[in-house]
Structures are given as C-alpha cells and as structure tokens.
Amino acid sequence: MSRENGVRWDPAQYGVFGGARARPFAELVARLGDAAPARVADLGCGTGELTATLAARWPGARIDALDSSPDMIREARRHEIPGRLSFRVADVTTWKPDAPVDLIVSNAVLHWVPEHPDLLPRWIDALAPGGRLAFQVPGNFDAPSHVLLRELGRSDRWRAKLGHLQLDAPVLDPAGYLDLLARHGCAVDAWETTYAQVLHGEDPVLEWVKGTALRPVLMALDPDEAGEFLAAYRERLRQAYPAAPYGTVFPFRRIFVIATRNTT
Template sequence: MDWNPQQYLKFGGQRLRPAHDLLARVTGTAPQHIVDLGCGTGTVTAVLRARWPDAHIVGVDNSKPMLQRAQAELPDVSWEFANLAEWTPSGPADLLVSNAALHWLDNHPTLFPGLLSHLRPGGVLAVQMPAQHGAPSHQIGYELAESARWRGRLSGLVRRQPILDPDEYFALLRPLVSSLDLWFTEYIQVLTGDNPVAEFTKGSFVGAWLSALPSDEAREFESDYRQQVAAAYPVSGDGVTLFPFRRFFLVAQR
C-alpha cells in the first residue's frame, strides 16, 4: 500500500486522541528503550519523546513516505524501515507502543506473543487498533470491493476481521503477563467538510485499495463508495457529520 501522509494527517487530531488515552494507562514506568511499532508520520513518537525525554526511542514502519515525514519532524529518534511481521529489536525493550498499526498485520496469535518476548521483565506492550470493521464506513467498502464489479481487483485486499475478539487476546496473553488491561472506546467524531467519512477512510484502508487500482478505476470505485457513505453518514442541520469510531485498547505488562 502507498500511504499518503497528507491524507492521513487531515484528521490528525482525531487519530491522535486514542494514543493519548492509551498512554494515560501506561503508568509507574520509566522506560529507557521504547519502540513505536508502525510509527507512521511520527505523531505518536513525538508524544513519547515529550513524555520520556531521556529514553532511546526507535520508530519502525514499512512506508517510506510516512517515515520520511517522521524523520523530518523528529530527528532525535532512530527510524527503522522494516516489516513488523519479521521485525526483531536490537535488544530488549521497556515499552512497545503501537497506535493504529497492528490491525494491518495478520496472525495475531503469533504476532502478539512474539512482541511480548521482546520486552524485558516488567516491560509494557501498549496497543490501540480500530475496531470499526462492523460499522457502515467499513462494511460499505467491503461489500463494494467484493461486488462482481470489483472482486477481481480488490477482494484479496479486504480484511473483514482485522483484529481478534477481546476474549481471544485475553486467553492468548494472560498466561504470559503479570497484568492485562483490555477495553473499547467509541469516539463520536464530529467532522466537517464534504463527505468527511470518505475522506477519513481514504487516509487508511480505502486509500490502500485506491492505490492498487489504475487511476480511472480508482475514480470509479471512489465515486461509488463516496455516494453510499454520504447516505449512511448524513450531514446534520448545522453542517457537521457525526462519525462514531470504535477502537480497541490493550496494555500488557510482562
């Protein structure tokens, strides 16, 4: 997928708030070695840097445009171009943070225990992932991408169940950690502008699909998707669009 930092950051405030909520639950630790997994443009990495100014911080991502943006904003961090499915750290970490990235990877029953194994005893894994796959914003996309018109091109990219259920994470991780905190939050995002829900998802999964299509077909797909999404998320009388967005959080201490 080609990530577009500009499109992603159109909703930078809404995308950063869950990271603050996640990090508010990371307490009583003074990490020296921190890794931001799927750091993207480095917005969350900057929050980590501000909170732990003396820590050694590494940002890992496999998108060059996102990493370039991060590097320009925050030189005081080590940036690593790597696929998280294969990544291993140079040494044990005290804190692994991942905001809105691990749902892009498969095989969580292997991935999550693997991440825990990179922590020192007492170290913390803090993860936030969208849990929006049941909502119209995503269901409309899945249905369209798997329709007769698009399935030949896009069905391989559709990930209808990108994360496990909470009880599955609990069963998987509880035997490996000393504490485990799991929760959902649904943010009622108040957006403005033309079809802001379609603009929001264009910064993530819909953008991934559009970049996989030739430009004329991308325009056709986007137009169909925008039309259905606009109907599902109408503009209210005062010109705003409410976009409820559900997210899943996990904080595990080894």
C-alpha cells in the same frame, strides 16, 4: 503507522484528521501512568508526531521508531533527536531488538498484519521483565464505512480486482486479546472505546477512509476505475452518514490493550 501489505501511504491524506487520529494514542499512553521506561520501541510510527510526544514524556528514554513506509519515515525524521529518538524503515513483523526493551507501543497498526495474534507473543518475549506492550487498533469493521466497502469490493463489478482485499474481522475483541496475552504470562488491561466523532467538510467520511482503508483499494485500480469506485462508494457513505448542520457524525470503535510481562 506501519503498513505491512505493500501499500503506498500518503502522509498528507492521513493527516487530514490528525487530531481525531491522535486522541486514542494519547489516551493509551496516559493509561501507562507513572511508567518511566529507559528503552522504548514504537512499532509502526507513521509520520513521527506521536512518537515525539513519547520523547517529551520520557526525556530519559531512548526510543527506536520504525515503519515500513519510506514516505512516512521521510516525514518522521524531522522529529529525530540524536541519541534519544531515531526513525528507520523496517518491517514490524520481523523486528527484533538488540536488547530487551521496557515498552513497546504500537498505534493503529496490527489490523494491517493478519498474522498478528502469532506476532504478539514474540513482542512480549522482547520485553524486559516487567516491561509492557501497549497497542490500540480500530474495531469498527462492522461499521457502515467498512461494511459498504466490503460489499462494493465483492460486487460483480469489482470482485476480480478487489475481492481479495476485503477482510471481515482482522482484529480480536478486548477479551480475545486478554486471553491470548494472559496465556503468555502477562497481566492484561484490555478495553474498548467508541468515539462519537463529528467530522466537517464535504464527504468527510470518504476523506477519512481515503487515508486508511481505501489505500489498498485505490492502488489496485487505474485512475478511471478509481473514479468510478469512489463515486459509487461516496453515494453509499452519504446515505449511511448523513450530514447535519453541525457536521457529520462518524462513530469509531477502538480496542486498547496494555500487557505487562511477568517479572520472573
């Protein structure tokens, strides 16, 4: 999980709902079918657990995994396999391989890169003929969790410190990505899935967002301000996502794309 906005990320907090966060990655990779890539790049690898599944799936592949967060890479290096799977700190926006790759995977990264529609054609150009780019991004920016966060961040109380952090729509829809990449000569499979997730624990939606969208907000505030902001946001989330006897339902839309470079 690459973070290209200078935010410090907490691997432990991100991993609180690790199973739910891993499912879209597994479903994206499953859609690749019987692919057998020799050179793979995982751009925004996070703590490496999911990258390690690629090494297990393709034991003959050499995998270069990178993330801009030193904390994430420190955790990821526990999964290194000499000569097969390596992790390093690097910026996905400036990444360029030393030779064409067969597969680029990017999981829940591109919504942190505002300029990524311009970046994606460069990634396609880094593929070998017939190579594939596979990525997924959250598509839930119209969900209450994010609408409430934007509204609070843009309120009179917080606008000066947080208003610039509140982006309305940092990703395209499936048709938008299809059009972008098809115009660049790719065959494109693009789709979306909404997961009706059931979360458990006290204020689980807040705990989920603490691992992602809230990170830049909390970094911009001092501890007292952060406590004030979280208290206000918590109350709004409790109303938007009421707890049920079986847990708290947190619907989550995700957008998936697999683009195959032409062979000529």
